[in-house]
Amino acid sequence: MPAQKGKDLLLKLGDGETPESFSVIGGLRTKSLSLNAQTxxxxHSQSSGxxxxxxxxxxxxxxxxxxxxxxxxxxxxxxARSVFFSNEARNWRVIVPGFGTIEGAxxxxxxxxxxxxxxxxSMSLALESAGALSFTAEG
Incomplete structure (x- = not known):
């Protein structure tokens, strides 16, 4: 993946309707996405070497x-306030240029x-996944 503009990483919130429409949550200056997998x-005693x-x-x-x-x-x-205070799991879309789109609750x-x-x-927010996420590769 070649170098990309950080400003092109987008964070969008779904409206919960069918079909769902997504809109940019704010003018975010810093953004990060972390994918983790517990092992x-x-x-055991017989493990090779x-x-x-x-x-x-x-x-x-x-x-x-x-x-x-x-x-x-x-x-x-x-x-954003409404979603936070209702403790609602909503669909979000994270668009990472040169990588793809991650979407889910x-x-x-x-x-x-x-x-x-x-x-x-200014504002800052942190999101934690609340279910299965989908990934669509760019390109």
Whole structure:
């Protein structure tokens, strides 16, 4: 994957309707996606050469998304607040340029607001996957 513009990584929130429509949640300046898989160690006294053995397909997979920036409008801010306070698992779409799109249910784990006296108010959020995710490769 060649170098990509960080600003092109997008985070979109689904509206919960059928068909579902997704909109950008805010003007995020920093964004990250972390994909994790827990391992299940099945090493035993007869493991070849004493090397650790892992059981393929047995661990729990999980995705975390975080971002920080500014809300682009009052509707986006209100929607994020509503989803957080209702503790609702909503569909989110994460578009990673040069990689693909990850989509599925996430819960907002953190929703933070900050501001300095001589700068704009900012927000940050953290999402944790809440079910199976789909991946569509780019290209």
């Amino acid at each position: 299940v160690d099945v090493t 004493g090397w650790r053995e892992l059981l393929a397909g047995a661990g729990v997979r999980q995705a975390s998304v975080s971002g920080a920036g500014v809300f682009l409008n009052d509707a986006a801010a209100a929607e 996430f819960l907002i784990a953190n929703l933070d607001y900050a501001g300095e006296h001589d700068r704009e108010a």
